[in-house]
Amino acid sequence: MTTTSRGYAALAGITAAAVAIGAAEPVAVLTGARSAPLIAVGGLVVDIVPAPLKQFAIALFGTYDKIALLVGTALLLAAFAALLGVLAARRLWAGLAGIAAFAALGVAAALTRAGANVLDALPSLVGAALGALALWLLLAGPLQPELWSWSPPVAPERAPEPVAPEAAPEPVAADEAREPVPAGGAEVDPEGRRRFLTGVGTLLGVAAVAGVGGHWLAGRRGVSAARQAVALPTPSAAAPAVPAGADLSLAQLAPYVTPNSGFYRIDTALVVPQVDPATWRLRIHGRVRREIELSFADLLARPMVERYVTLACVSNEVGGDLIGNARWLGVPIKELLDEVEPEEGADQVVGRSVDGWTCGTPTAVLRDGRDALLAVGMNGEPLPVEHGFPVRMVVPGLYGYVSACKWVTELELTSFADFDAYWVPRGWSAQGPIKTESRIDTPRSRNRLTAGPVMVAGVAWAQHRGIRKVEVRVDGGPWREATLAPTVSVDTWVQWSWRWDATPGEHTLQVRATDADGVTQTAERRPVEPDGATGWHAVEVTVR
Numbered sequence: 001m002t003t004t005s006r007g008y009a010a011l012a013g014i015t016a017a018a019v020a021i022g023a024a025e026p027v028a029v030l031t032g033a034r035s036a037p038l039i040a041v042g043g044l045v046v047d048i049v050p051a052p053l054k055q056f057a058i059a060l061f062g063t064y065d066k067i068a069l070l071v072g073t074a075l076l077l078a079a080f081a082a083l084l085g086v087l088a089a090r091r092l093w094a095g096l097a098g099i100a101a102f103a104a105l106g107v108a109a110a111l112t113r114a115g116a117n118v119l120d121a122l123p124s125l126v127g128a129a130l131g132a133l134a135l136w137l138l139l140a141g142p143l144q145p146e147l148w149s150w151s152p153p154v155a156p157e158r159a160p161e162p163v164a165p166e167a168a169p170e171p172v173a174a175d176e177a178r179e180p181v182p183a184g185g186a187e188v189d190p191e192g193r194r195r196f197l198t199g200v201g202t203l204l205g206v207a208a209v210a211g212v213g214g215h216w217l218a219g220r221r222g223v224s225a226a227r228q229a230v231a232l233p234t235p236s237a238a239a240p241a242v243p244a245g246a247d248l249s250l251a252q253l254a255p256y257v258t259p260n261s262g263f264y265r266i267d268t269a270l271v272v273p274q275v276d277p278a279t280w281r282l283r284i285h286g287r288v289r290r291e292i293e294l295s296f297a298d299l300l301a302r303p304m305v306e307r308y309v310t311l312a313c314v315s316n317e318v319g320g321d322l323i324g325n326a327r328w329l330g331v332p333i334k335e336l337l338d339e340v341e342p343e344e345g346a347d348q349v350v351g352r353s354v355d356g357w358t359c360g361t362p363t364a365v366l367r368d369g370r371d372a373l374l375a376v377g378m379n380g381e382p383l384p385v386e387h388g389f390p391v392r393m394v395v396p397g398l399y400g401y402v403s404a405c406k407w408v409t410e411l412e413l414t415s416f417a418d419f420d421a422y423w424v425p426r427g428w429s430a431q432g433p434i435k436t437e438s439r440i441d442t443p444r445s446r447n448r449l450t451a452g453p454v455m456v457a458g459v460a461w462a463q464h465r466g467i468r469k470v471e472v473r474v475d476g477g478p479w480r481e482a483t484l485a486p487t488v489s490v491d492t493w494v495q496w497s498w499r500w501d502a503t504p505g506e507h508t509l510q511v512r513a514t515d516a517d518g519v520t521q522t523a524e525r526r527p528v529e530p531d532g533a534t535g536w537h538a539v540e541v542t543v544r
């Protein structure tokens with residue numbers, strides 16, 4: 001095979017893959033976006049990939065880790081498809097077998113997603129069938145450019161062009177020199193080439209239209225209309241007003257209340273679950289005396305409280321931004337647990353999402369009187385779909401991975417001895433109380449400042465314990481106490497500020513917080529795994 005024909009074969013393989021992926025999308029409109037092959041395989045990868053690799057992806061790509069995964073999967077698929085095309089040009093059956101293997105992977109991935117049914121195999125099967133058809137059309141069918149070694153000769157062997165003696169010899173690729181030139185010559189018959197490339201272009205166009213159109217249609221089947229139709233009830237216990245001065249409103253400083261659009265998002269869902277509130281149910285069951293099941297209307301009919309709670313991710317590095325503060329509206333989980341009457345020893349409540357993700361929360365924490373909520377509202381709106389619409393859990397004082405189940409559909413009373421939630425077998429601690437932490441928001445590292453007074457400010461948090469003190473120091477000097485802004489409650493972060501008389505030179509600023517129990521944030525640097533990072537945040541600045 002020549003380099004040219006190998007290029008054409010690779011192009012045919014990539015085109016067939018594009019047809020397969022594109023054709024699967026309109027089918028996934030019927031079966032759900034999660035059953036589309038790329039998403040299903042990506043979801044499988046998310047679930048089986050080793051935890052350190054996942055943490056690496058989160059660290060590297062932050063909240064773009066999903067896009068990175070999908071782009072990576074697509075590039076890998078394209079590489080395999082190119083290889084498959086080259087194989088198929090020699091033996092078509094090898095290419096078709098390769099497509100069948102990919103179809104099997106897609107089907108297996110789609111069928112192992114939580115709540116999957118047999119129909120979820122359809123997108124991969126239809127995609128694979130049409131991909132195989134495309135491969136045949138391009139390599140062996142009416143669109144083939146007739147340059148494969150086994151294709152029938154189309155042109156009589158031409159005499160070699162006479163080479164002018166003064167011309168430099170053409171460099172010849174090693175394999176071209178070794179392999180006999182197939183009948184028909186290494187040159188592509190221009191008619192065949194036009195037919196092939198037109199075919200490739202048309203198929204890629206059809207794949208793109210099917211893929212983009214199908215994806216768009218699937219999106220329209222989403223729940224954003226149902227979300228807009230939700231009328232949130234007035235809380236029977238309103239959130240306390242945010243005290244004047246809680247927000248210092250400094251440039252670079254995180255606002256006291258995080259807007260929904262800027263709220264960090266972390267979850268394992270490659271496509272955001274679309275849960276229709278009309279069919280949503282919450283089952284509270286397991287080791288209880290009285291199992292209950294609630295509809296969305298049942299939930300909305302209950303007395304609701306509104307509370308500010310700061311949510312934090314266990315994967316947040318020291319100085320990181322996987323933390324946000326919002327006003328949540330919801331039903332106290334304690335009241336629901338009182339109704340079901342958990343059995344003695346049922347020390348864990350497992351929140352289960354529609355996509356099968358689980359978290360395990362201590363029953364005692366949910367019943368100790370703190371504002372643990374089954375939330376339906378976030379900052380005065382129904383929950384944004386990516387933040388768990390229609391219902392999620394919010395528990396002050398615990399990291400999200402053990403408490404903040406989005407798209408929640410089940411609360412199961414069990415014990416820590418009997419059940420490991422999603423992240424536990426992946427190396428994370430079963431217990432996840434939030435660690436006392438603080439962050440410098442302004443100035444930022446590498447900021448250039450002018451000598452004189454500089455406002456140093458940031459946030460500190462120790463949800464449900466509260467922050468007593470924040471201290472700052474320059475270049476390892478004495479700790480200086482910062483001013484704490486007022487805050488709504490011990491369940492939220494607090495802004496702090498300290499006026500620094502900056503002198504010219506390179507300086508390092510450090511911060512540490514002390515919680516209301518009197519415990520000062522440890523200097524010991526520990527990684528996020530298994531139960532949250534520790535250490536002091538530092539920024540390095542230049543003052544002129």
Ligand SMILES: Nc1nc2c(c(=O)[nH]1)N[C@H]1C(S)=C(S)[C@@H](COP(=O)(O)O)O[C@H]1N2
Binds near residue numbers: 264265267311354
């Ligand atoms: N269904 C579901 N809920 C989930 C997760 C998830 O992967 N799936 N991740 C949890 C984690 S690790 C965190 S930190 C919070 C983040 O909530 P947010 O995306 O609304 O900020 O959601 C939690 N709830």
Ligand SMILES: [Mo]
Binds near residue numbers: 266313314315
């Ligand atoms: Mo998290």
